[in-house]
Amino acid sequence: MIGRLTGQLAAKNPPQILIDCHGVGYEVDVPMSTFYQLPAPGEAVSLLTHFVVREDAQVLYGFATAxxxxxxxxxxxxxxxxxxxxxxxxxxxxxxxxxxxxxxxxxxxxxxxxxxxxxxxxxxxxxxxxxxxxxxxxxAAPAGEAHGDILQALLALGYSDREAAAALKPLPADVGVADGIRLALKALAR
Missing domain, CATH: 1.10.150.20 (5' to 3' exonuclease, C-terminal subdomain)
Structure with a gap:
């Protein structure tokens, strides 16, 4: 029913935001991945939405990407x-x-x-x-066998999925496990 909202970001209170669309304020629940991409209140924003109607509530969920x-x-x-x-x-x-x-x-x-x-x-x-x-x-999958092992090593060292995935991106596809871990740790230390 409501597929997208475009307007001015009025308020941000995780995980909910308020979007002013020409005088009508829509409360939208967003995942934290979208929340972190939002501009400052008062700036323009456009989100894809999913509208859920339940017996006791009508809720809009917003997303930065399809x-x-x-x-x-x-x-x-x-x-x-x-x-x-x-x-x-x-x-x-x-x-x-x-x-x-x-x-x-x-x-x-x-x-x-x-x-x-x-x-x-x-x-x-x-x-x-x-x-x-x-x-x-x-x-979406790791580039090679070594990348999967490097990812598991970083996770075992206590890095989050997001940090580990970001450290894997710049690594060459043919990197060895030991060299890959060393390079990833250097990238994470910056």
Missing amino acids: AERDAFRQLIRISGVGPRTALAVLSGMGVAELAQAVTAQEAGRLVKVPGIGKKTAERLLLELRGRLGADLGPA
């Missing part, structure tokens, strides 16, 4: 996963990270998201297999 909105829609199709849980998943990890976890069937990465237990993580991986990971294709 990939985020698509991932949200895939998540809420899963039995037992509501919009709040889907928002928590997208706040805890980016769409590419979620696709990597689904492709590799790594429940441990999903369990790190607040509110997601082991059983829910396994159900998400099972339900999203072939839907989310395949949509994003090989670009």
Whole structure:
């Protein structure tokens, strides 16, 4: 029903924002990945939205990218996963990270998201297999075998999924595990 909102950002109170669209203020719940990309209050903003009508509420969810909105829609199709849980998943990890976890069937990465237990993580991986990971294709997966090992090493050292993924981006595709870890740690130390 409401697919996009464009207007002036009136207020930011995570995870909710207020967008003024020609005198009408829309309260929109956004994942933290979108929240961090928002401009300062008073500036123009445009978000893709998903409108949820329940018996007791009508809620707008906003997303900076179509990939985020698509991932949200895939998540809420899963039995037992509501919009709040889907928002928590997208706040805890980016769409590419979620696709990597689904492709590799790594429940441990999903369990790190607040509110997601082991059983829910396994159900998400099972339900999203072939839907989310395949949509994003090989670009979402690590570039090579070594990249997967480097990512796991960085996660084991306590770096977040986001930090580890950012450290992997500049690495060459043919880098060895030991050299890759050393280069990634140097990048993270900056």
